[in-house]
């Protein structure tokens with residue numbers, strides 16, 4: 198499917214927020230973050246407002262730059278970004294051992310790029326859970342265009358309080374989404390509850406690695422850039438995620454930091470990298486987008502505040518590339534965890 202164009206980007210900025218309110222939403226969003234005096238506890242207490250503002254503001258930029266799947270993938274030499282993104286999704290499906298006809302939950306599904314790919318790859322029915330109304334509207338439209346609307350659906354809800362009965366799903370996965378949870382244990386516990394006994398949960402988590410030094414000012418700056426640029430309350434250490442999984446009752450049966458393919462995951466955002474096929478993500482592509490957004494905002498086709506959104510996305514890009522280069526951060530801490538057949542706790 199072709200990528201969104203300049204006018205889709207401009208008209209989508211702000212999502213479900215009234216276009217006259219976009220600038221004030223940007224200001225309110227920024228105030229949650231360290232660079233504007235915001236604090237972690239406040240971000241956690243107001244996670245629904247912060248994360249929803251973030252996705253209302255950025256979704257059309259994401260679609261413009263990345264396409265339908267809003268996640269990273271490391272690459273093999275010769276592999277395109279698009280191919281690597283699909284392979285990254287297929288890997289999850291294979292790790293979960295998905296079988297035709299199974300009922301699967303995608304936690305924090307974005308506009309459903311991975312959901313459609315995994316459903317077609319594995320012949321399963323995938324429900325996308327998302328708390329952002331605008332993304333669900335986009336996702337339903339794209340499901341209809343792809344022809345998967347009869348087997349795949351969306352539910353608007355918070356992954357900290359899911360509206361599903363216990364033991365509903367044959368498998369659950371989350372791609373770069375549960376990092377938005379104010380508390381990993383609370384989120385994993387909900388996933389555990391809705392998963393059938395004996396079945397698996399797989400995820401790619403955003404984490405600080407063991408190389409992260411909380412007393413290093415540069416490391417802290419990188420972490421804060423990623424938090425403001427990506428709508429995160431706090432980025433957890435890999436070991437905190439593992440502890441939370443075990444505390445929720447899961448048996449962790451596989452885990453890995455997928456950093457080591459020849460082409461690193463952060464390369465598309467690296468200022469020194471140029472690619473025609475993912476041009477819009479490159480420094481030059483982002484320079485063009487910046488000027489285009491500026492012009493569209495000036496003539497009133499993009500709401501006031503659009504450029505400010507691009508500013509914090511630029512901050513994110515810098516933090517992500519530096520965090521990746523220094524290996525203090527990963528967006529793909531992969532784990533596979535099973536809900537035991539009987540809960541012995």
Ligand SMILES: C[S@@+](CC[C@H](N)C(=O)[O-])C[C@H]1O[C@@H](n2cnc3c(N)ncnc32)[C@H](O)[C@@H]1O
Pocket residue numbers: 248252265266267268304305306307308309310311326327328329332354355356357371372373374375377378
């Ligand atoms: C980086 S996007 C990833 C989307 C998707 N997994 C993909 O790879 O394309 C994170 C997603 O998590 C969703 N999300 C964040 N917090 C949530 C919450 N509390 N409940 C449900 N969804 C949430 C966001 O709305 C967004 O769709």
